[in-house]
Amino acid sequence: MVKLEWYCEWAAWALGNWALLEVVEYLGTFSLIVAVVLYFAESGDRTRQRHYAAWAVINSAQGKGGSGGRIEALAELNRDRVKLTGLDASMAFLQGVELPNAALSRCSFEAADLRQSILRGADLSFCNLRSANFRNADFDEAQLSDADLSEADLTNADLSGANLDRIDLSNADLRGANLSGIGWKGISSMRLANVFGVRNAPDGFVAFALAHGAVQAQSDEEWARLQNAAKQ
Numbered sequence: 001m002v003k004l005e006w007y008c009e010w011a012a013w014a015l016g017n018w019a020l021l022e023v024v025e026y027l028g029t030f031s032l033i034v035a036v037v038l039y040f041a042e043s044g045d046r047t048r049q050r051h052y053a054a055w056a057v058i059n060s061a062q063g064k065g066g067s068g069g070r071i072e073a074l075a076e077l078n079r080d081r082v083k084l085t086g087l088d089a090s091m092a093f094l095q096g097v098e099l100p101n102a103a104l105s106r107c108s109f110e111a112a113d114l115r116q117s118i119l120r121g122a123d124l125s126f127c128n129l130r131s132a133n134f135r136n137a138d139f140d141e142a143q144l145s146d147a148d149l150s151e152a153d154l155t156n157a158d159l160s161g162a163n164l165d166r167i168d169l170s171n172a173d174l175r176g177a178n179l180s181g182i183g184w185k186g187i188s189s190m191r192l193a194n195v196f197g198v199r200n201a202p203d204g205f206v207a208f209a210l211a212h213g214a215v216q217a218q219s220d221e222e223w224a225r226l227q228n229a230a231k232q
Contacts, residue, residue, distance in 0.1 A: 051082060058087070067093045078102045090128075120158075150189070160200070169193045170213075171227065179205060190214040192230055194223050 054073035061068030070089060075098050077084060083103040090110040094117060101121040108128040115133050120140040124147050131151045138158045145165040149172050156176040165186035172193045180200035191213035195206060210216070217223035 047080065051077060051080065058089075061092070062088050070094060071097045074099060145186075173223075174198055175218075184208070187212075192227050 054077050057069040057073040061070055070092055071094055074084065074087075074089075074094070078099050078101075084099075084107065085103055085105050087104060087107040089112055090108050092109070092112045094109075095113050095115045096117060097114060098118040099122055100118055102119070103123050104119075104127060105123050106126045107124065109132045110128045111131045113133045114137055115135045117134065117137045119142055120138045121142060122139075123143045124139075125143050125145045127144075127147045129147055129149045129152055132149075133153045134157050135153055135155045136157060137154070139160075139162045140158055141161040142159075143163050144167055145163050146167065148168045150168045150170045151172065152169075153173045154177050155173050156178075157174075158178045159182055160178050160180040161182065163183045165183055166188045167186075168189045169187060170189040170191040170193060172190075175194055175196045176199060178199045179202065182202060182205075184202060184205050185208075187208075189212070190209045193209065193214040194217055195201075195209045195214050196216040196218050198206065215223065215226045217226055
């Protein structure tokens with residue numbers, strides 16, 4: 001029994017000092033390094049594949065209602081700073097989508113549901129946003145020049161610091177919207193826009209709006225009556 005124990009100790013000492021084991025150890029470390037290098041070398045291909053997949057989801061759902069995976073696909077592309085210029089998401093369900101600082105110029109969100117969406121700092125210039133639902137959306141410092149927001153629902157939206165030059169707000173619902181620091185003097189149309197209860201409006205804005213055909217109606221019924229009267 002003592003001899004067997006001695007042989008085991010000797011074998012353990014010999015194996016511990018065997019150069020081959022050191023070689024195996026080095027090879028294992030080298031293999032790990034190679035794997036890391038290859039992983040980063042191929043990261044560009046993986047990123048492109050993710051982008052292709054995201055665009056496939058977006059394009060396949062074009063013109064359809066519902067999300068169709070577009071909320072996640074758009075957010076992923078924007079996180080990678082991919083330009084979304086010319087995007088067509090008309091009638092899409094995109095409630096809560098997060099697209100801060102997104103490049104969305106000349107996009108279309110016509111009749112889309114973007115309630116509670118995050119669009120702060122986004123470039124939405126020349127976009128078709130007609131009849132879109134932007135309730136409680138965040139447009140802080142967004143670029144909205146030349147956009148069509150006619151008949152859009154901007155109830156309680158945060159438009160603070162947004163650029164509204166040459167924007168069309170005819171029949172838009174601005175009740176409760178935060179208008180702090182907006183660029184408003186170049187607005188092209190406010191006909192029948194509802195500015196009841198707007199918050200933090202710059203000096204002169206409400207007077208300008210009313211002088212250009214806007215109204216102040218607390219209820220939907222009162223606003224509808226004013227709109228119908230204007231058609232007659």
